[in-house]
Amino acid sequence: MPLKTSSDEELPAINLTSMIDVLFLLIIFFMVGTRFSESEHQIALKLPKSTSPESMMDRPGAKVVNLYADGTIELDGRRLSSDQLTEILGPMVRNYPDLQVRFRPDTGVPVGQASQVMEAISRSGVQDIRWATSASVMPGNRTR
Numbered sequence: 001m002p003l004k005t006s007s008d009e010e011l012p013a014i015n016l017t018s019m020i021d022v023l024f025l026l027i028i029f030f031m032v033g034t035r036f037s038e039s040e041h042q043i044a045l046k047l048p049k050s051t052s053p054e055s056m057m058d059r060p061g062a063k064v065v066n067l068y069a070d071g072t073i074e075l076d077g078r079r080l081s082s083d084q085l086t087e088i089l090g091p092m093v094r095n096y097p098d099l100q101v102r103f104r105p106d107t108g109v110p111v112g113q114a115s116q117v118m119e120a121i122s123r124s125g126v127q128d129i130r131w132a133t134s135a136s137v138m139p140g141n142r143t144r
Helices: 017-041 082-095 111-123
Strands: 063-067 073-075 078-080 100-105 128-131
Touching: 063 082, 063 111, 073 082, 078 082, 082 111, 100 111, 111 128
Parallel strands: 063 100, 100 128
Antiparallel strands: 063 073, 073 078
16 A cells, blocks of 8 residues: 655645734834833933922813702802802813803702802803703603
């Protein structure tokens, strides 16, 4: 019985050249990246000190102003008058002109009182005032 020395069928070959190229590029990228982080720690640098810590604060999220039925105005858990509200929101708006304020009046608040608080918010320079309400379903929009 004669032995076969060559195969009649060729086995499928997988070309790994491009995969090896990508692997070497990744290795070089990470090697260079770690070198940069090491050299950063070796730089002798004294950072300047700030005289105003407000400039280093993160951008605030939307502020919420609550108006209760008894006339109490609350911002960030602090009870304020409408003049105090204007004084506190003013610097915030100067630092962050696109500051958003959500106004949440109680359902028992008279419209005149709510408009006075909205006017105080507006006097501080806030451009984006949103009136927060609870979610409700309109009679014509009910799904069955």
